[in-house]
Amino acid sequence: MIYLDNAATSFPKPPEVLKAVAEALAAPASPGRSGHAPALAASRIIHKARKNLARLLGAPDNSRLVFTPNVTWSLNIVLNGFGLKPGDHVISGSLEHNSTARPLSRFQREGQVNWEVVPPGPDGLLKPEDFKARLNPKTRLVVLNHASNVTGSLAPAKAIKEAIGDIPLLLDAAQTAGSMPMDDYCQWADFIAFTGHKGLLGPTGTGGLWIREGLDLRPLSVGGSGSRSESLVHPDFLPDALEPGTANTHGLAGLAAGVGFLLDVGLDKVRDHEMELTQWFLERIIDIPGLKIIGPGPGVKERVACVSVVLDGWSSSDLAAALESGYGIMVRSGLHCAPLTHQFMNTMPGGASRFSIGYFNTLDDVKTAAWALSELAAKKPSRA
Amino acid sequence: MDQDGEIILVFSSNTRILNAEDLLEEKNLPFTLVPVPKEVNPNCGLALCFMESSQDRIMPVLKAAELMPSAAYRRLGPEFSTWAFE
Incomplete structure (x- = not known):
């Protein structure tokens, strides 16, 4: 997982x-x-x-x-x-x-x-x-x-x-x-x-x-x-x-x-690790066709280690389900109990799929997630 | 530690007495934590107890840290009396 x-x-x-x-x-x-x-x-x-x-x-x-x-x-x-x-x-x-x-x-x-x-x-x-x-x-x-x-x-x-x-x-x-x-x-x-x-x-x-x-x-x-x-x-x-x-x-x-x-x-070390993985992930996914990052993109330091995306042709829940069933990746889809944010980001009512990185995640974890998104961007949901 | 000449300090909260414990332990001062004596005080928790002879070393430390008790007693055998502190 x-x-x-x-x-x-x-x-x-x-x-x-x-x-x-x-x-x-x-x-x-x-x-x-x-x-x-x-x-x-x-x-x-x-x-x-x-x-x-x-x-x-x-x-x-x-x-x-x-x-x-x-x-x-x-x-x-x-x-x-x-x-x-x-x-x-x-x-x-x-x-x-x-x-x-x-x-x-x-x-x-x-x-x-x-x-x-x-x-x-x-x-x-x-x-x-x-x-x-x-x-x-x-x-x-x-x-x-x-x-x-x-x-x-x-x-x-x-x-x-x-x-x-x-x-x-x-x-x-x-x-x-x-x-x-x-x-x-x-x-x-x-x-x-x-x-x-x-x-x-x-x-x-x-x-x-x-x-x-x-x-x-x-x-x-x-x-x-x-x-x-x-x-x-x-x-x-x-x-x-x-x-x-x-x-x-x-x-x-x-x-x-x-x-x-x-x-x-040390909180500095925790922050550096999470930001390193987050920036790596953002840089790899920003050019995926049909993918939109909801929020700051690569290079913005005023952020934490959570990245929400919308992928053309996919609902946020289908994308999360495909990530889990195909790659064993657990993300959260939907509105994240934050409808105000989704209103401001124009992602209502479908929401987004959120990848949130923690201290124990590795570069391999985010590499796999970026690769999975690239593969899924080239497909359609199986029930679509 | 049921001896004559004990000073028993009762604090308003458990957090304050544990902060006092940290402070006195750090300075290697002699004290114990005991159940609040129900003869004089209805609080459920703990009190800080030390021999009267240690008061000049303990009380200034608590005062400097703004960790003064809400009540204080002197115990002589079975008898308690209110203890004035500054």
């Missing part, structure tokens, strides 16, 4: 991740709920994950890094807990995933906020000045998908934050955390939402959110926290305020190991 669906979930996981998950699952006790040795061991697992993530993001205070089940949950904690009021103005990029587009669309439909989308420039990339131009006195929040899970475009997040000044920036780092150096991001971002199962090499069911000091969020849910147990009022301090209920200890054990692996390898 050649796995090129790392933008959905990374595969394989490092052996350290599998080991950490198994060991944590075999151990007794809940973190933070008792004082005995197994409970302390469970607490230390969560703490290790928190410390590793804080190091990865350059967070000065690891207590402001909270764990969630996934990035959608993290983003919803901010969007629903930030205290947006009717009449408030929220700006987002145009390459948003449904994890932010659906909550914002719901707010808009229910009259809660005025949501404005910044379109990409002619080159498909977002421009900081286009965000600044849309600010008004009612703007409360800017939401930005750091990198598109369709086009692979990387948004100029720091420049956008500089352009919007004091307006808080919610960064959706689903496609970037673990795939590029981000150890200065807590110096300028306001909220960073991430998931554990993609670039961070952890298990599904893990994610998190970093929150700048001074920004408060009303929890989506409240309950047991292991702290202030005498009170019916949920704690207001982090991380407890946003981590109700027993944590996913074995999942976070795996996440701690995944992030530890990345820190040992």
Whole structure:
């Protein structure tokens, strides 16, 4: 199998991740709920994950890094807990995933906020000045998908934050955390939402959110926290305020190991490897007759390692099925939960076929994928 | 470690006490983590415990790292009293 669906979930996981998950699952006790040795061991697992993530993001205070089940949950904690009021103005990029587009669309439909989308420039990339131009006195929040899970475009997040000044920036780092150096991001971002199962090499069911000091969020849910147990009022301090209920200890054990692996390898090395393969792939497929790359082509550095294509005569699903059945290549077809992006890229409703490269992919993997696309471009789908 | 002259620090969150543990271990200072004594505090988790004679080495380290406890107690045999700290 050649796995090129790392933008959905990374595969394989490092052996350290599998080991950490198994060991944590075999151990007794809940973190933070008792004082005995197994409970302390469970607490230390969560703490290790928190410390590793804080190091990865350059967070000065690891207590402001909270764990969630996934990035959608993290983003919803901010969007629903930030205290947006009717009449408030929220700006987002145009390459948003449904994890932010659906909550914002719901707010808009229910009259809660005025949501404005910044379109990409002619080159498909977002421009900081286009965000600044849309600010008004009612703007409360800017939401930005750091990198598109369709086009692979990387948004100029720091420049956008500089352009919007004091307006808080919610960064959706689903496609970037673990795939590029981000150890200065807590110096300028306001909220960073991430998931554990993609670039961070952890298990599904893990994610998190970093929150700048001074920004408060009303929890989506409240309950047991292991702290202030005498009170019916949920704690207001982090991380407890946003981590109700027993944590996913074995999942976070795996996440701690995944992030530890990345820190040992070095994020520069991860980024260089993924970009080398991506650029190689783009250069080989750009001249395939009938093939269109959806997003930045070869040579553009402001991107991540996912490449979506449309091939004449093929639906995105037929192409993905042919890649799997004929070549053992796993890609994702369709709209990738990002209809806004496909609208802007004129690939609605059929979507595209997405090749997403991870740290464990090799040059042979992308060579085979490029060769397979060349062969399929010369054919028609068997059921066409 | 049920001895006289123990100081027991309770922190607002598990994360804070584990950060305190990291810090004190790094500096090789003497302490243990114990269940929060239910005689004085209803929290579910852990407390940081050290001998009173170590307070001058431990408390400044915690203060410098802004890791001060939410409550502190002195234990003398079975008796607990509130411990004032700065």
